[in-house]
Amino acid sequence: xxxxxxxxxxxxxxxxxxxxxxxxxxxxxxxxxxxxxxxxxxxxxxxxxxxxxxxxxxxxxxxxxxxxxxxxxxxxxxxxxxxxxxxxxxxxxxxxxxxxxxxxxxxxxxxxxxxxxxxxxxxxxxxxxxxxxxxxxxxxxxxxxxxxxxxxxxxxxxxxxxxxxxxxxxxxxxxxxxxxxxxxxxxxxxxxxxxxxxxxxxxxxxxxxxxxxxxxxxxxxxxxxxxxxxxxxxxxxxxxxxxxxxxxxxxxxxxxxxxxxxxxxxxxxxxxxxxxxxxxxxxxxxxxxxxxxxxxxxxxxxxxxxxxxxxxxxxxxxxxxxxxxx
Numbered sequence: 001x002x003x004x005x006x007x008x009x010x011x012x013x014x015x016x017x018x019x020x021x022x023x024x025x026x027x028x029x030x031x032x033x034x035x036x037x038x039x040x041x042x043x044x045x046x047x048x049x050x051x052x053x054x055x056x057x058x059x060x061x062x063x064x065x066x067x068x069x070x071x072x073x074x075x076x077x078x079x080x081x082x083x084x085x086x087x088x089x090x091x092x093x094x095x096x097x098x099x100x101x102x103x104x105x106x107x108x109x110x111x112x113x114x115x116x117x118x119x120x121x122x123x124x125x126x127x128x129x130x131x132x133x134x135x136x137x138x139x140x141x142x143x144x145x146x147x148x149x150x151x152x153x154x155x156x157x158x159x160x161x162x163x164x165x166x167x168x169x170x171x172x173x174x175x176x177x178x179x180x181x182x183x184x185x186x187x188x189x190x191x192x193x194x195x196x197x198x199x200x201x202x203x204x205x206x207x208x209x210x211x212x213x214x215x216x217x218x219x220x221x222x223x224x225x226x227x228x229x230x231x232x233x234x235x236x237x238x239x240x241x242x243x244x245x246x247x248x249x250x251x252x253x254x255x256x257x258x259x260x261x262x263x264x265x266x267x268x269x270x271x272x273x274x275x276x277x278x279x280x281x282x283x284x285x286x287x288x289x290x291x292x293x294x295x296x297x298x299x300x301x302x303x304x305x306x307x308x309x310x311x312x313x314x315x316x317x318x319x320x321x322x323x324x325x326x
């Protein structure tokens with residue numbers, strides 16, 4: 001382990017990254033990913049980078065809340081203070097520990113390239129998914145995530161049949177409802193998934209109620225995976241204490257301190273899917289480092305197939321961001 005000095009210099013810059021096309025989910029229309037880039041500097045000059053990428057509708061702090069916290073530090077943080085960042089600032093917790101772990105002589109964090117076969121590609125909601133999957137397949141993706149609960153279930157069931165009809169036999173679907181279903185429509189989805197012969201990997205967060213999902217899950221072969229129910233670390237603990245043993249979709253960038261999450265994954269031997277919140281390569285690298293250290297190489301595809309949705313970042317993007325006034 002590297003030796004850290006007692007106090008670290010804190011700098012941050014806000015960023016704004018447009019979606020190439022709006023992302024439609026049951027939460028609404030999302031057009032711009034906004035966040036903060038964090039840079040720590042120790043007394044020897046080493047730099048560490050972190051990213052604050054909030055999702056307030058998932059229960060994180062707001063962007064303004066993160067900015068207010070950063071400003072309250074007045075340009076410096078002590079190690080003891082870093083570990084006391086409160087749980088209502090999970091994205092700040094992630095950013096600061098990621099930056100601390102990454103202190104090095106490098107001027108910028110490296111960019112990571114993932115093989116498409118290891119990554120689930122995100123399809124657009126609605127019938128556009130039927131036309132969108134072939135391009136992702138040509139890039140090498142074999143697992144596809146489709147947002148449901150956006151349109152009427154009867155329409156979405158028709159589109160599901162079309163997807164299953166055209167998708168090659170070795171293709172797999174993940175259906176993500178973001179808690180938008182009713183118990184009856186959840187059963188309807190699971191019935192159709194069961195008839196798909198294992199081609200639907202899981203139904204993600206169909207309901208907001210853990211108890212209802214626990215009651216429904218044993219009646220079907222298709223797995224239910226938790227997402228919104230385990231967004232925050234305390235939520236994950238509560239679900240595990242309540243007896244949940246199915247898959248969990250974890251978004252490291254909004255889950256708080258990485259070391260705490262990693263220890264729980266290892267201790268409980270969780271069936272994890274690590275997923276993106278549309279962060280940049282800075283947050284993505286830290287999230288993937290956590291995924292690599294938390295468990296042996298997972299059989300499940302990583303949920304980081306989102307780059308095609310966002311405006312590309314130039315090679316000097318971070319350098320230019322740091323030159324901007326705020």
